[in-house]
Amino acid sequence: MSVTLKQLAASLGLSPTTVSRALNGFPEVNAATRVRVREAAERLNYHPNTRAKSLATGRAQAIGHVIPLSTSHEIVNPIFADFIAGAGEVYGQSGYEMILRVVADAEEERAYGDLVARRAVDGVMVHGPRIRDGRVPLLDSLGIPFLVHGRTSEITSPYSWLDINNKRAFQRATQFLSDLGHRRIALVNGLEDMDFAARRRRGYLEALDAANIPPDPALMRQAEMTEPYGYRAGMEMMRLPQPPTAFLASSMIVAYGLRRAMSDLGLKLGRDISIVTHDDELSYLPNDGDIPMFTATRSSVREAGRRAARMLLQLVTQPTDAPLTEMMEAALVLGASTGPAPK
Amino acid sequence: MSVTLKQLAASLGLSPTTVSRALNGFPEVNAATRVRVREAAERLNYHPNTRAKSLATGRAQAIGHVIPLSTSHEIVNPIFADFIAGAGEVYGQSGYEMILRVVADAEEERAYGDLVARRAVDGVMVHGPRIRDGRVPLLDSLGIPFLVHGRTSEITSPYSWLDINNKRAFQRATQFLSDLGHRRIALVNGLEDMDFAARRRRGYLEALDAANIPPDPALMRQAEMTEPYGYRAGMEMMRLPQPPTAFLASSMIVAYGLRRAMSDLGLKLGRDISIVTHDDELSYLPNDGDIPMFTATRSSVREAGRRAARMLLQLVTQPTDAPLTEMMEAALVLGASTGPAPK
DNA sequence: GCGGGCATCCAAAGCGGTTTGAAAATTTGA
């Protein structure tokens, strides 16, 4: 079924040393021998035992992803799957394994400690950073390479991250709406202890300020990003004495909810009411076509996964003190859901 | 930072043998010594190196999940994240690692062979089985424990699986609609080379047959399950000379699309038009509340992940020739989206 | 007082690779 290096060597009348070197491309082995070894390996279906290899080399050849399962809000972030898909692609190409831990919030830090102490991974990816996130100092102290998908505002020490420019995206979206004459612009945000949501809010507020629009707490919400949340937010805000003429949604799913609310109210998107949403380009929530349904700040989370993986692998293979950072800009794509503010 | 067994033993003035046995609960070690060892292990933050341990024991202590990334339809199944979350929970409790491989369709079988040959996993989970799926015989021949989430119809040899009763769920849903007087019932299905979709179709057809309703190809569609697909299917079918009075949707997302179409057409769910959808209870697509939005065949995919993981671990730890199978029934929960057929 | 039985502990081999230091085979140079 499968052979060990020793068996392979024996079948060739060679020592394990030579076989190992032949397969790993060391120079001190005869070209003819190398060919012979390669062929035999192929023929006998030899694959090095991962465990043995990484025990011998001291490299785990694996990256850890710890997925927190909030006990408070039992939600699995929907963008997670696409990010993982992108990262997984890259790991696969580079011969790295992806190991996943799903843990309760409270055990998350222990999970990292455990992964590191057991030498199970060479690096870890940090998902869903909060504004103030203990994982960054923790991983720093554990001395393992890590990369944050997103950022965490209240950390001053440098660390590696890949993020999209959430603040600018929402600032641009807000400005775009105010340029269209909207002055009642609502923000239907994700939970604002999440760093990305906090940044979006800042971008929104800055743009309002620049347009001399006083922020109105009645037009700002935050919650878990579900469809019913979008719907409720839309319905309730439209019942305000001075309802919004435009909405900023933090995700496609929330935008779906908003759209349904507007539809129930008999309002036509792009004419009676405007919506701009953030679009992570999740494969099952497409917002494309000749004219996308929604005007959106668009940024592929799958691509983010790919890049994040590449960065993390670089941190792992070429250790350096200088952290790696990358900011991805979201495109503002025009769809059918926006138009000038109605008089 | 972290200690090896040898160091721990040295610091205690004991042999590695004794320390290993003390920590792993073997009987031939003095109770007092065991306590002493445990305390030292705690104090020095000792965690056994996974690689070394599994090399020595021959058990990888890991389960592999291979996620196919179709090149044709670049979609990451949205239910995947919740299933993984459920399975991951169980692995964590049992001291198993979850390793994930994201691979292109064409390389999927090679990925399994590779995982097995490198002894990287003790068992594998098979996702998204097709009607005819080569992975089952492949894994059989590789001689590794595996469990299929779903089933594959065209395989006669026994294998282990966990599935929901898709056929009965859709048969019941269809019958429910026909009991309400509907005779034009549309099926907006997922891709029918996927086994689950084929079974749903069979359930649908059987129920039509039982109700003496001739099936109409114009009322049956299959595609990748996205919101726009649901919308288009709804719009186009409603334009038929004899439009449906009820829809069966294969997922919440498709149902969202259908709902939007009906709304655009000015039709009220539960009065003018009925929708029954399958609801996987994805955490970010809730369909609950006092009266759920949709009447649905409901079955938690997260729970399926938990159970599947438990079964697979059992197969791994207590090898047996008798395969394990489990059928979960979907509940038919009444929501606001169904009502008697309009005259 | 001595062999047998038990409770504890340990040395050493082994898991399947990599890597160091040295030996064997081959080529080179005078």
Next chain:
DNA sequence: TCAAATTTTCAAACCGCTTTGGATGCCCGC
């Protein structure tokens, strides 16, 4: 042609753990 230099190969140690097969010391009964 033979020693030296260079290739090419190998034996053995090691990675960190488990596990087999004894050792060791102690208590017991006769």
